[in-house]
Amino acid sequence: MSVTAAKGFTAAGVIAGIKASGRPDLALVVNEGPDAHAAAVFTSNRFTAAPVQWSREVIADGRLAAVVLNSGGANACTGSAGLADAKQMAEWTAAEVGCDTTDVAVCSTGLIGVRLPMDAVLTGIELARQDLATTGGPSAAEAICTTDTVPKEAVHTSPEGWTIGGMAKGAGMLAPALATMLVVITTDAVVEPDALDAALRTATGFTFDRTDSDGCMSTNDTVIAMASGASGVTPDAAEFSEALTGVCADLARQLLADAEGSAHDIEVRVEGAATEADALAVARAIARSNLFKCAIFGNDPNWGRVLASAGTVPAEYDPEHVDVAFNGVRVFVDGQLGTDRSEVDLSGREVLVEVHLHAGDASAAIWTNDLTYDYVKENAEYSS
Amino acid sequence: MSVTAAKGFTAAGVIAGIKASGRPDLALVVNEGPDAHAAAVFTSNRFTAAPVQWSREVIADGRLAAVVLNSGGANACTGSAGLADAKQMAEWTAAEVGCDTTDVAVCSTGLIGVRLPMDAVLTGIELARQDLATTGGPSAAEAICTTDTVPKEAVHTSPEGWTIGGMAKGAGMLAPALATMLVVITTDAVVEPDALDAALRTATGFTFDRTDSDGCMSTNDTVIAMASGASGVTPDAAEFSEALTGVCADLARQLLADAEGSAHDIEVRVEGAATEADALAVARAIARSNLFKCAIFGNDPNWGRVLASAGTVPAEYDPEHVDVAFNGVRVFVDGQLGTDRSEVDLSGREVLVEVHLHAGDASAAIWTNDLTYDYVKENAEYSS
Numbered sequence: 119m120s121v122t123a124a125k126g127f128t129a130a131g132v133i134a135g136i137k138a139s140g141r142p143d144l145a146l147v148v149n150e151g152p153d154a155h156a157a158a159v160f161t162s163n164r165f166t167a168a169p170v171q172w173s174r175e176v177i178a179d180g181r182l183a184a185v186v187l188n189s190g191g192a193n194a195c196t197g198s199a200g201l202a203d204a205k206q207m208a209e210w211t212a213a214e215v216g217c218d219t220t221d222v223a224v225c226s227t228g229l230i231g232v233r234l235p236m237d238a239v240l241t242g243i244e245l246a247r248q249d250l251a252t253t254g255g256p257s258a259a260e261a262i263c264t265t266d267t268v269p270k271e272a273v274h275t276s277p278e279g280w281t282i283g284g285m286a287k288g289a290g291m292l293a294p295a296l297a298t299m300l301v302v303i304t305t306d307a308v309v310e311p312d313a314l315d316a317a318l319r320t321a322t323g324f325t326f327d328r329t330d331s332d333g334c335m336s337t338n339d340t341v342i343a344m345a346s347g348a349s350g351v352t353p354d355a356a357e358f359s360e361a362l363t364g365v366c367a368d369l370a371r372q373l374l375a376d377a378e379g380s381a382h383d384i385e386v387r388v389e390g391a392a393t394e395a396d397a398l399a400v401a402r403a404i405a406r407s408n409l410f411k412c413a414i415f416g417n418d419p420n421w422g423r424v425l426a427s428a429g430t431v432p433a434e435y436d437p438e439h440v441d442v443a444f445n446g447v448r449v450f451v452d453g454q455l456g457t458d459r460s461e462v463d464l465s466g467r468e469v470l471v472e473v474h475l476h477a478g479d480a481s482a483a484i485w486t487n488d489l490t491y492d493y494v495k496e497n498a499e500y501s502s
Numbered sequence: 503m504s505v506t507a508a509k510g511f512t513a514a515g516v517i518a519g520i521k522a523s524g525r526p527d528l529a530l531v532v533n534e535g536p537d538a539h540a541a542a543v544f545t546s547n548r549f550t551a552a553p554v555q556w557s558r559e560v561i562a563d564g565r566l567a568a569v570v571l572n573s574g575g576a577n578a579c580t581g582s583a584g585l586a587d588a589k590q591m592a593e594w595t596a597a598e599v600g601c602d603t604t605d606v607a608v609c610s611t612g613l614i615g616v617r618l619p620m621d622a623v624l625t626g627i628e629l630a631r632q633d634l635a636t637t638g639g640p641s642a643a644e645a646i647c648t649t650d651t652v653p654k655e656a657v658h659t660s661p662e663g664w665t666i667g668g669m670a671k672g673a674g675m676l677a678p679a680l681a682t683m684l685v686v687i688t689t690d691a692v693v694e695p696d697a698l699d700a701a702l703r704t705a706t707g708f709t710f711d712r713t714d715s716d717g718c719m720s721t722n723d724t725v726i727a728m729a730s731g732a733s734g735v736t737p738d739a740a741e742f743s744e745a746l747t748g749v750c751a752d753l754a755r756q757l758l759a760d761a762e763g764s765a766h767d768i769e770v771r772v773e774g775a776a777t778e779a780d781a782l783a784v785a786r787a788i789a790r791s792n793l794f795k796c797a798i799f800g801n802d803p804n805w806g807r808v809l810a811s812a813g814t815v816p817a818e819y820d821p822e823h824v825d826v827a828f829n830g831v832r833v834f835v836d837g838q839l840g841t842d843r844s845e846v847d848l849s850g851r852e853v854l855v856e857v858h859l860h861a862g863d864a865s866a867a868i869w870t871n872d873l874t875y876d877y878v879k880e881n882a883e884y885s886s
Contacts, residue, residue, distance in 0.1 A: 164821045165813035195809055197822075197838055230806025231839065337810050408792070408873070409881050416882030422614025425579055426721050429549035437548045438581075454581055455615065489792070490882075491875050497793050498800030498874075 120271035122255035123283030124306035126150050126346025130249035131261030134242020136190035136228075136235055142261035143190040144242030147302050148215055148250055149183055153347030156182035157315035158223065159322050161339035167194035168204040169224040170338060176208070176220045180311025182344050183217035185302055186243060187225040187262050189287070194230040194337040203234050210240055214247040225300045225340045227264055227287060259285035262300055265496065267376055272368035274361045280307035280349040282361055286369040299326070299373055301341040303365060306349035307358060317359040318343045325366035328398070329374055329485045330405050341366075374485050375467075379492025382414050382469045389481040390474040396433035397482035400473060403427045404484075411489035414469055419444035419462035428473060435475035443472040452476075504655035505531050506639035507667030508690035510730025514633035515645030518626020520574035520612075520619055526645035527574040528626030531686050532599055532634055533567055537731030540566035541699035542607065543706050545723035551578035552588040553608040554722060560592070560604045564695025566728050567601035569686055570627060571609040571646050573671070578614040578721040587618050594624055598631040609684045609724045611648055611671060643669035646684055649880065651760055656752035658745045664691035664733040666745055670753040683710070683757055685725040687749060690733035691742060701743040702727045709750035712782070713758055713869045714789050725750075758869050759851075763876025766798050766853045773865040774858040780817035781866035784857060787811045788868075795873035798853055803828035803846035812857060819859035827856040836860075 122129050127149055134144035149156075158177045160170050176182070186207050193200045208222040215222070226234070249257070259269035262285070270286040288299030309317070322341055343362070353361075374383050386405045391397035404410055407427040413420035421442040429437060442450040444462045449455070469488075487493075506513050511533055518528035533540075542561045544554050560566070570591050577584045592606040599606070610618070633641070643653035646669070654670040672683030693701070706725055727746070737745075758767050770789045775781035788794055791811040797804035805826040813821060826834040828846045833839070853872075871877075 163810060163813040164815075165809045166821075192806075195806060195834070195837075230810065231834075337806075337813065408877075412878050412881035415878065418882070422576075422579060422721075425549045426547060426614065429547040429721065431548075437550075450579070450615075453579075489878055491878050493792075494796050494799065494873055494875055494878060497796035498802070 120255035120259050120273065120283050120285040121147050121302050121304045122252050123273040124281040124304045124346065126306050126348030127304045128250040128252055129254035129258040130246040130251065131254065131257035131259070132242055132245040132249055134188065134245065135238035136188055136242065142257065143188055144239065144246055145187045145258035145261040146211065146243065146246035146250060147185045147258060147304065149344045149346050151346055153308065153345055154181045154183050154221060155309060155311045155314055155345040156180060156343065157311060157318045158340060158342045159318060161336055163337050165195060165337045167192050167226060167338040168196055168200035169193055169226045170340060171201060172204040172208060173223040173225065173340060176223060180315070181221055182223050182342065183221035184211055184215050185223045185225060185342055186211040187300055188234065188239060188242065189227050189262050189264050191226060191228040191232055191234045192230045192338050193226040193234050196231065196233055199233060203236060206236065207239060210243045214243055223342055227262065227300055227338055230337060255283065255285065262287040265378055270369050270372035272365045274365050276353060276361060278351055278353060280305060280351045280353055282365050284365050284369055286373055288373045299339055301369060303343040305345045306347065307345060308347040308350065308352040309345040309358060313355060314343055314345050317362045320359050321363040321366040324363050325370040328483065329370045330402060370485065374487060377487045378496045379490045380487035381490050382488040383467055384414055384469045384471060384486045384488065385483050386471045386486060387481065387483040388473045388475065390476045390478060391480040392434040392478035394480045394482050397480050398484070399431045400428050400433050400475065401482055401484040403431045404471065404473070405486035408489055414464065415488040415490045417464040419449055419459045419464060421450045424471060424473060433475070435477040439476045441474040445470055504639035504643050504657065504667050504669040505686050505688045506636050507657040508665040508688045508730065510534050510690050510732030511688045512634040512636055513638035513642040514630040514635065515638065515641035515643070516626055516629040516633055518572065518629065519622035520572055520626065526641065527572055528623065528630055529571045529642035529645040530595065530627065530630035530634060531569045531642055531688065533728045533730050535730055535732070537692065537729055538565045538567050538605060539693060539695045539698055539729040540564060540727065541695060541702045542724060542726045543702060545720055547721050549579060549721045551576050551610060551722040552580055552584035553577055553610045554724060555585060556588040556592060557607040557609065557724060560607060564699070565605055566607050566726065567605040568595055568599050569607045569609060569726055570595040571684055572618065572623060572626070573611050573646050573648050575610060575612040575616055575618045576614045576722050577610040577618050580615065580617055584617060587620060590620065591623060594627045598627055607726055611646065611684055611722055614721060639667065639669065646671040649762055654753050654756035656749045658749050660737060660745060662735055662737060664689065664735045664737055666749050668749050668753055670757055672757045683723055685753060687727040687746070689727070689729045690731065691729060692731040692734065692736040693729040693742060697739060698727055698729050701746045704743050705747040705750040708747055709754040712867065713754045714786060754869065758871060761871045762880045763874045764871035765874050766872040767851055768798055768853045768855060768870045768872060769867050770855045770870060771865065771867040772857045772859065774860045774862060775864040776818040776862035778864045778866050781864050782868070783815045784812050784817050784859065785866055785868040787815045788855065788857070789870035792873055798848065799872040799874045801848040803833055803843045803848060805834045808855060808857060817859070819861040823860045825858040829854055
């Protein structure tokens with residue numbers, strides 16, 4: 119049920135005609151209240167798409183009544199005309215929903231540098247308004263897909279009576295400081311905007327920010343959280359934060375599992391680091407090595423490429439005392455050959471690479487994919 | 503003639519039996535003097551291969567009489583036993599050539615983590631000693647190849663009577679702060695070690711350090727320059743430095759042109775930057791974007807991916823005033839759509855991507871390749 123799992127939300131996904139394919143391409147998520155609390159995090163890319171510029175402005179007061187999302191066009195690098203289009207989407211949505219224009223966030227995804235067909239967008243907003251329902255989550259999740267092969271949804275229900283639900287899209291440009299994606303999360307918990315913002319930043323920091331499919335950062339990344347307060351329950355802050363992180367982690371895993379052309383989901387876990395920052399830097403370097411990613415595609419537990427990548431990072435560790443394990447098999451131990459690499463089975467989709475630095479107690483993981491023929495095919499033939 | 507183009511050098515390349523394929527795999531380059539001046543730069547990877555550790559030590563006094571090189575095994579991540587093997591190679595070479603062990607540099611390339619077959623190495627050194635000749639450059643260049651499809655050689659002859667010649671190998675792990683490779687450069691100019699070192703660092707800084715095929719840094723990168731002084735001519739320092747840079751640039755271009763599976767040679771040139779460091783950072787970010795590299799493979803002048811990559815760099819520029827051109831066609835001008843992308847022809851092997859930041863007068867370029875099916879194939883199926 120994703121974004122309509124929590125009480126106080128309606129949603130819809132419709133065919134607006136933005137995509138040439140005729141597939142669903144416009145979604146609306148509306149917070150019916152009583153609260154209209156919201157928080158959001160956005161791409162740190164400097165070429166921020168027009169909808170990101172708009173949404174960043176309107177979220178500043180911690181209030182949102184609705185989010186309108188479209189696939190089929192990113193409305194990025196479209197100049198002042200594109201920004202006017204984003205604002206127009208908010209105005210039309212506000213008029214349909216009956217709220218202030220500045221309480222509507224806008225998200226777009228698709229090809230960069232192309233203006234949106236605004237006639238189709240208007241039609242879509244009107245259609246979506248008519249379809250708004252407390253069962254509309256799945257159709258909204260479907261309408262934001264681009265090269266995604268499946269919609270991504272996640273729900274957490276607390277025994278105390280509140281719920282968090284979310285939807286995500288993203289299949290390429292999955293990169294750090296927000297994997298490329300649009301995410302909308304809703305909750306009926308009673309949460310003030312500041313607390314929601316803090317919980318959201320914690321959650322994204324531990325999940326989407328550590329998801330790095332191809333090292334490429336999008337211009338449109340947006341994660342929006344809205345709290346309706348409709349459950350009437352004020353959750354424990356730590357419990358809410360943990361649950362929100364769980365929902366984000368669930369969505370992040372779904373994004374990676376559906377990443378363009380990938381054949382393996384890889385967790386690169388660095389342990390024994392002096393600091394968490396060191397662990398992250400080493401894990402990130404490994405996760406971004408094309409040679410390493412090709413080796414995993416070839417089911418090759420190539421610890422040499424793991425070390426060669428780790429060796430580019432100025433973290434605190436002694437290169438002569440490092441361990442590397444693939445799926446639990448320690449092929450390199452304390453700077454020496456360990457168990458023979460033939461013992462490693464990489465034929466499954468899940469791959470765990472563990473690097474122990476023997477420099478402290480900190481650890482961190484980055485989630486990534488392998489580099490495959492299909493990744494090249496999709497990104498050489500599909501313009502985005 | 504590569505490394506034997508300059509007077510005072512002999513070389514040989516032989517089949518030692520290190521490679522299972524039975525192809526040439528051991529090379530020797532000997533400086534017959536009168537000078538034995540030398541300089542070298544090495545990988546900055548922290549997992550430095552044993553031969554790099556050895557060579558870094560012996561080059562400290564600015565003297566080399568010979569370099570022994572093998573393909574078929576990188577002798578990297580092989581611990582103290584591997585370091586002993588590298589020293590043994592120097593000892594055997596010194597005994598054959600008749601020089602001090604500490605005047606012999608060692609270079610290895612091939613699979614990481616495997617000990618070298620030292621019997622074969624000894625046989626190779628003996629054979630190479632017998633074959634040493636002033637015409638041996640080409641066979642030496644051939645013997646250091648791994649996945650290279652052609653040997654790489656370059657020569658510069660000065661009208662003043664001195665010559666610089668060089669050979670290089672490298673087809674994968676071509677990355678910054680030394681593209682992955684072994685390079686030996688010889689000159690018969692009279693150049694003191696300090697001057698040679700300075701010229702070499704300048705040359706590599708402008709050439710190999712700006713060559714970034716796949717962002718992966720090797721454990722074995724080595725560039726060695728030796729000066730015999732046999733021409734009797736002391737060149738002008740600036741002229742020598744420029745010539746050495748030219749030879750390195752020539753070799754770097756050959757490395758990229760033969761990079762694993764590549765279909766395009768790409769120059770990413772950033773102009774109008776506030777500083778050269780800014781220009782380099784932006785060019786490097788673009789050159790490392792897999793999405794951008796896939797687009798070039800697909801002959802797609804995807805300026806959106808260029809901007810999305812540039813947007814990750816904290817360089818000084820205004821995202822609303824940036825130009826992007828492909829092969830001279832300005833498809834994005836001052837933050838707006840320019841000439842239609844259909845005007846761009848990317849069907850040739852050479853691609854020039856120009857980004858103008860309008861933030862100053864500095865510029866810099868990074869040379870890279872596209873990301874292709876064959877890159878994935880070679881690196882998924884060939885372990886290195």
